[in-house]
Amino acid sequence: MITAKVFEDIYPKLLRYAMSLTKRSAAAEDLVMAVITKLLGSDNVPVDVNIEAYAMRSVKNLFLNTIKKESREVGEQNEDGESVYETTEDPTSGRFVDEGDLSRVLIGMEVKCREILTLHALGNSYKEISEVLSIKAGTVMSRMARCREHLDPIMGGR
Amino acid sequence: MSDKDLNEGLLVAYADGELGPEDVALVEAAIAVDSSLQARVEGFKQSGALLRDSLDIDNAVTPDHIIHRIRKIEAAALKKRQASLAEDNNQSPSSWWSIPSLGWLLRTSMSLRPILSLGGSFAAGLACAIFLISPGLLTPENESFQSLPSGDVVQMVMRGSDQNQMPYIRQHNQNIFSGGSLIEKKQFSVMYKSPIEGSVEIFEVTIAKNSTMQALLSFFRLDIEGLLPNKLKVEVEQLTNLGSFMVDDQEELSLRIEVSNNATTIRHDLSFKVVEP
Numbered sequence: 001m002i003t004a005k006v007f008e009d010i011y012p013k014l015l016r017y018a019m020s021l022t023k024r025s026a027a028a029e030d031l032v033m034a035v036i037t038k039l040l041g042s043d044n045v046p047v048d049v050n051i052e053a054y055a056m057r058s059v060k061n062l063f064l065n066t067i068k069k070e071s072r073e074v075g076e077q078n079e080d081g082e083s084v085y086e087t088t089e090d091p092t093s094g095r096f097v098d099e100g101d102l103s104r105v106l107i108g109m110e111v112k113c114r115e116i117l118t119l120h121a122l123g124n125s126y127k128e129i130s131e132v133l134s135i136k137a138g139t140v141m142s143r144m145a146r147c148r149e150h151l152d153p154i155m156g157g158r
Numbered sequence: 159m160s161d162k163d164l165n166e167g168l169l170v171a172y173a174d175g176e177l178g179p180e181d182v183a184l185v186e187a188a189i190a191v192d193s194s195l196q197a198r199v200e201g202f203k204q205s206g207a208l209l210r211d212s213l214d215i216d217n218a219v220t221p222d223h224i225i226h227r228i229r230k231i232e233a234a235a236l237k238k239r240q241a242s243l244a245e246d247n248n249q250s251p252s253s254w255w256s257i258p259s260l261g262w263l264l265r266t267s268m269s270l271r272p273i274l275s276l277g278g279s280f281a282a283g284l285a286c287a288i289f290l291i292s293p294g295l296l297t298p299e300n301e302s303f304q305s306l307p308s309g310d311v312v313q314m315v316m317r318g319s320d321q322n323q324m325p326y327i328r329q330h331n332q333n334i335f336s337g338g339s340l341i342e343k344k345q346f347s348v349m350y351k352s353p354i355e356g357s358v359e360i361f362e363v364t365i366a367k368n369s370t371m372q373a374l375l376s377f378f379r380l381d382i383e384g385l386l387p388n389k390l391k392v393e394v395e396q397l398t399n400l401g402s403f404m405v406d407d408q409e410e411l412s413l414r415i416e417v418s419n420n421a422t423t424i425r426h427d428l429s430f431k432v433v434e435p
Contacts, residue, residue: 003232004225004228004229004231004232007228008220008224008225008228009220011220011224011228012215012218012219012220013215016213016215016218029224033224033227036228037231037235040228040231040232040235041234041235041238041239043239102208102209102212103212117209118213120174120206120209120210121209121210121212121215122213123210123215123216125176126171126174126176138167141167141168141170141171141176142166142167144167144171144174145166145167145169145170145202146166148170148201148202148205148206149166151205151208151209152205154208155201155204155205155208
């Protein structure tokens, strides 16, 4: 069984990842707390699992379920989670806490790029990223390359 | 994936130190031929450093009010767990009941109509089986398995499946493997966790004597939709109670569980016999 201590330690990472999905810090906090509540109350979390990756994947699943549900509620018959996921872009809806160039660039990116770059910035290996996002190693590499190019415009000053 | 994507992917992975020795050699050989690639690698190294520096996650701390909330959530979860343990212990002092919602499933399943009689005789001493199907690649819960008093578990290799895999049969705190006997006239559950998402069909498999012919009779069917993808252990609440059936003393029951979706079909055969004490 997982203890509160585990989540106290990984909370900043979970929150940061959730923000890459929601773009709003309040929504990200709600998302993370919902996952923590679920996992702390569960008897079914595998014993030998990498809890950080597991929790991040839970954050993503809950996020996808929520936007699926919301899109159904407004009458969009979109059964494909991935495409709903693609249509959540709203650059004016929120922002990262930090206001630097990087945040401004990130906020304008598609969610797939925000999340993979955030996971990388959080120190996750490609293998861990592939687990969290449930994508193949080759996809991690090609997506990472594509998304990193978005950062080129702000690299000049370094 | 185009060649460009692949090359760029290799370059970024190289810059991030994510490649194995073979791929490192490949990339370094490519750079030796085309020096413009080195500039790409440098670019990726810079953007990687920018990302890591920007978050500075190692120095991030969890705010006190969040720690407070997490501890409250843990306390509430513990309380709930203890309450359901106490409730379940009143009914059956076994580890089986310590999973609250499974206990709930077992209790509510009493009202289910038997779908099909087997053998036609329904004298006293019927055992009622319940199907629990859930997605997720799981092995049986070794923890509870090992905590059983010795002698309670009859171990046999499940026909058609590895002993460490689903399905298996459970009666309260006992895991009963294929060929094992049901010791008491009580409910038992066939535990099955599907490695894939899809629709589930359960067949009764009748094996005629002196014949390998199998007659498959559609037992009942339902679709499991919207469940989580594979390799993810799911909440017990998402187990689906498919129905119940009855088996008389000395009867042998063989079942085939098929889970199928557009891509694949997975079959598990299991059989067991009811032996009253």
